[in-house]
Amino acid sequence: MKQFLWKIGGEAGFGILTTGIFFSKIAARLGYHIFDYIEYPSLIRGGHNAYDVLVSDAPVFASKSIIDLLVCLNKDTYTLHNKQLIPSTLVMYDPDEFDFEEDRIKIKVPFKKILKELNGQAIMKNTIALGASLALLGTDLDELNNILTGQFSRKGDEIVNFNKQFAKAGFDYIYNNYAGQKVELLEKRENEKQLVLTGNESFALGAAIANCRLYVAYPMTPSSSVLSVLAAWQNKMGMVVRHAEDEISVINTALGGSIAGVRSAVGTSGGGFALMVESISFSGVAEIPIVIFLSSRPGPATGMPTWTEQGDLLFTVHAGHGEFPKIVLAPGTVEEMVELSVKAFDLADIYQVPVIVMSDMLLSESHKSMNESFVNGLVSTYKPDRGQTINKTDAKPYLRFKITDDGISPRLIPGQKGVFYQANSYEHLEDGHTTEDSSERIKQADKRDRKTATYLKNHFKSPEVIGDIDRSEIVFVSWGSTRGVLLEAQRDLQMKNISTSILHFTHMFPLDSNQITPYFSKQKRYILVENNAQGQFGKLLRMETGVTLSEKILKYDGRPLLREEIMSYVTKK
Amino acid sequence: MATPADFNGYTPTWCPGCGNFGIGVTLRAALAQLGFSPSSVFVSFGIGCSGNMNDFLNAYASHGLHGRALPVAIGMKLANHMMKTIVVAGDGDFYGEGGNHFMHGARGNHDITVIVHDNRVYGLTTGQAAPTARKGYKSKSTPGGIIETEIDSMSLAITQGATFVAQAFAGNTIHMVEIMKAALSHKGFSLVNVLQPCVTFNKINTYQYYVKNAYKLEDVHDKANINKALLKAQEVHAEKFPLGVIYQIEKPAFHEQLTQLEESTLVSHQNSSYILDELLADFR
Structure with a gap:
């Protein structure tokens, strides 16, 4: 499986985010899987925007550090992402704006000159860069042209064609000057239709x-x-x-x-x-x-x-x-x-x-x-399951908060003639009226509480086990978005003959201690992985099940965890 | 036809002589006279002595959080615009804690009738000054006299887009029932500010006080004239209290401007009506 990271950067307010999503959609339409990631400040203009797209012929779930093709719409892009570059990285930039010393494959595209020749605005630099990227990656302009048509067709053919010529200029420039550097990466391939x-x-x-x-x-x-x-x-x-x-x-x-x-x-x-x-x-x-x-x-x-x-x-x-x-x-x-x-x-x-x-x-x-x-x-x-939501009741009297074994009371949609009730934020009787009575309070509190037990029995889902927990040395414990980076890290670690499994939680609360504790009873190296400083899921797990995890990978600088960080943590020990 | 008695819930626990009795009786009478039943109205109650009407009035209802009765009512109206929707709240609840919702609910001209029990104190928490308290009013929370001026809620409603603004006095239920019926019959955001003595905690704004300072609007009052309406509303600062419909104009209600509600209410749609392909087109 080949993975390729394309990244574009430039000043905020100049269309970087739109360009990035165009690239993602083009790659998906050509039959590839993508995962993209954007970095932008909380500003509308000024500051630095960057957008990376990881492209692969197999499903991908998280970005990677090393950039394969970096498109620099300004000098900052090069400087800020320099540590993600290696000698084989293709760096596309305008030599009229800046140059650099380090050992990289230089792809010099005169963005400014082309813009001037074609009477374009600064924002169209993106389109030139996108056309040039597609040429470098060995595909044609068809999908980009389709997208530009879709984007600008309301404004008329003239505008559509005006935009397309920037894509073509970038494309042709690479074709004429860097044919030898082409990476045949985005050739159209058969794949299931992607969203x-x-x-x-x-x-x-x-x-x-x-x-x-x-x-x-x-x-x-x-x-x-x-x-x-x-x-x-x-x-x-x-x-x-x-x-x-x-x-x-x-x-x-x-x-x-x-x-x-x-x-x-x-x-x-x-x-x-x-x-x-x-x-x-x-x-x-x-x-x-x-x-x-x-x-x-x-x-x-x-x-x-x-x-x-x-x-x-x-x-x-x-x-x-x-x-x-x-x-x-x-x-x-x-x-x-x-x-x-x-x-x-x-x-x-x-x-x-x-x-x-x-x-x-x-x-x-x-x-x-x-x-x-x-x-x-x-x-x-799919068919919506509305549980005990009812349009009609024959109950006399209708009790909105009726005491039941599973804690769930039929909920009447307001409107039926001859019936009425209130949704009461005060403690209430079965019929909804306010109460401060001790035994009625306990009955309602217990009734509500029983819904938790019913949920745990009927709808709670234990963590998904990704990999073979019995044969792995390491068990990562994850929840929510850390799933992606762990899947990628798991693959990379496997290549180094380190077998891992992932316990991926999606049903966070309430937790069912009986269902969960067996996963933690094995003689394994459990590592909690969270994108926060305090290991909050670790605390929740301990509170709800008594399971204590001592090894933790925590990151809280505002950036997502990187697969390289997982790798280095695991291998350094 | 429902009678006022059909709306009778539990026996009220308000203090003897409380102005809330008058408001409760009037609301039940107005609803019955207009042909509503406890099953054809939804009342969103605030929290306070006024909100405690939840147990004394039979209706589909929500007794929610302090200050938040209006957004709950807006949600009901968006989901089922055929339901007559009413807010019953106090002055502290509606003009204080829920002031932001008041302003924006008026802007939206949501088709909701709001009945504010204006007793100028926080009764249920034993008498602290409300936003309606006259400047200088001494209370447990303002022992040196409240520094803020009293809120001019009717001007606020008028200037923010309410299309019906009226004032009533809890001591005159015969007059109040007509005002309430007019408010309930109005399409759009209607506010009825009800002057209501708190016999336990407010020894200044008593029945006698309002008998002396309130007066019925003359028949010649031009309620469609915003400037004249504002002049009437602002009399609160001079301790004069006009009773009657101060302002009324016609404008489309919020839900009438939503094309997706033209054919039916949201709640009567049983199934999703989207075409998946149209939604997915955004992601291809």
């Missing part, structure tokens, strides 16, 4: 599939693209998307929609989630289903908005005052995100609890290719 999407887009897709009807949000990086994707889809789907005045309004609007009987969700990052916490408790006691998408970034407070961290796990698990059941899920890939978001809507309805789907900037904003058949398969077999 290219981010974790956020996967959540949006999951919400659509699950028949979510109301999505409410306040923009917050890195969760905002869920809002923009669903807002763009709302008419196609017959969904309502409300951009409310603050996150408190966001979640209460969604709770109102849920009381009315529609599947409702919200999305945010850590700060916005903090504002929602009181309402999560309301959802808990009044047993109102809700799905909360939480995409973390490094905190505390405003933190580092455009970078990544898994720093909110314990906060999420404990979000909400008082004691009530909730479910926390953490997908690790775009496929898991689609699958678990769909499941989240079912679980919210079945257990009438808040269900939180955790992501982080890495998963939320990186694109990964996914077999289109995966989505088709899921859609063709």
Whole structure:
């Protein structure tokens, strides 16, 4: 399996992010698998943007350090990423802007000169670079031209053709001057049809599939693209998307929609989630289903908005005052995100609890290719399971919070004549009226608590074991987005004859001690891997199961873990 | 036809003489007279003495969090715009804790009737000054007298986009029932600020105080004129309290401007109606 890392960098505000996604889509359309990663500051103009795309003929899950082709739209790009370069790295740059001494394969493309000749704007440097990259990687301009047509067709043929000539100029320049340096990497190949999407887009897709009807949000990086994707889809789907005045309004609007009987969700990052916490408790006691998408970034407070961290796990698990059941899920890939978001809507309805789907900037904003058949398969077999949500009741009186063995009470969608009830945030009787009676309180608290046991019995999923746990020396313990880097590291370690397995958790809370502890009873080297400073999952695991992990790989500089870091940790001991 | 008694829930636990009794009776009467039943309305209650009406009024309801009754009502209205939706909250809840939602709910002209119990104190927490308290009002939390000026909630509603703003007095239920019926019949964001004596904690803004300082709007008041409405609203600063519909105009409600709600309510869609291929096109 061959992996190739293409990276482009330049000044923020000059189209780097658009160029990157174009490259990812072109590679996927040509039959390759991709994983991309973006680095950008919390600024609109100025500062440095970089976008890398890992291309492979087999599925890929995380980036790598060494760059194979670096496209420098400015000098900073070279300087900032120099330590990721080796003598065989192709470096594309404009010698009129800067030059360098180190031993690299120089691909000199006169971006400025070409721009001037063709009367282009600075932003079109990207298109030249993309055309030149495709020439260097041994493919043609067909897919890029298709994308440019799609992007600019609304503005007329003239604009389409104007943009295409920059791609062609870059392409021709390589063809005429660097034919000998070509790497035959992007030749069209047979592959299953691929989709290219981010974790956020996967959540949006999951919400659509699950028949979510109301999505409410306040923009917050890195969760905002869920809002923009669903807002763009709302008419196609017959969904309502409300951009409310603050996150408190966001979640209460969604709770109102849920009381009315529609599947409702919200999305945010850590700060916005903090504002929602009181309402999560309301959802808990009044047993109102809700799905909360939480995409973390490094905190505390405003933190580092455009970078990544898994720093909110314990906060999420404990979000909400008082004691009530909730479910926390953490997908690790775009496929898991689609699958678990769909499941989240079912679980919210079945257990009438808040269900939180955790992501982080890495998963939320990186694109990964996914077999289109995966989505088709899921859609063709999926039927929303709304649990005990009912349109009609014959019960007299109807008891909204009826005491049941499994803790779940039939939830009537408001509207039936002759019936009424309230969703009460005060402790309440079975019929919903407020109570402060000691025995009624205990009955309701126990009833709510029984939902946790029911969930553990019916829907909790033990960690996925990736690899052969019995034959591996090392067992990595991961959750959420660290799955990707561990899969890549596992492959690299195998090549050095170090066999590993991965215990990948997605069902984060509540945890079932009985199901989990056997995985940790083997004489193995267990290594906890988390993108945070305090090893939060390790603490949660100890709290819920008594399992203690002493070896940890933790990273909290805002950057994702690298496979090289895993390798060096494992091999240095 | 439902009668006011059909809306009777538990016996109220308000203090004897509390203005909330008048508001409760009036709301039940207005709902019955307009042909609603406990199954055809949704009431989102705030937290406080006013919100405690949740147990005394029969209806589909939410008794949620302090300050957050309005967004819950907005969610209900978006999901089921055929449901008559009402907010019952206090002045501290709606103008204080929930002030941001008030402003933006008015901007959206959501089709919701908001009934604010304005007693100028926090009753349930034993009498601290509310945002409606007159400047200088002494309370447990403001022993030297509150420094802020009293909130002019009706001007705020009018200037932020509410399309119906009225004031009523809990001591005059016959007049209040007409105002409430007008508010409930209005399409769009309607605010009814109800002046309500707190007999236990507010010894200044009493029934006698309002009998002296409140007055019924003259029939000639031009309620469609925003400037005249604002002048009336601002009389609160001069301790004058006009009663009646101060402002009313017609504008499309929020849900009427959503094309996806033209044919039916969200909740009546049983199945997803998307075409998968159209969604996936973005990712190819």
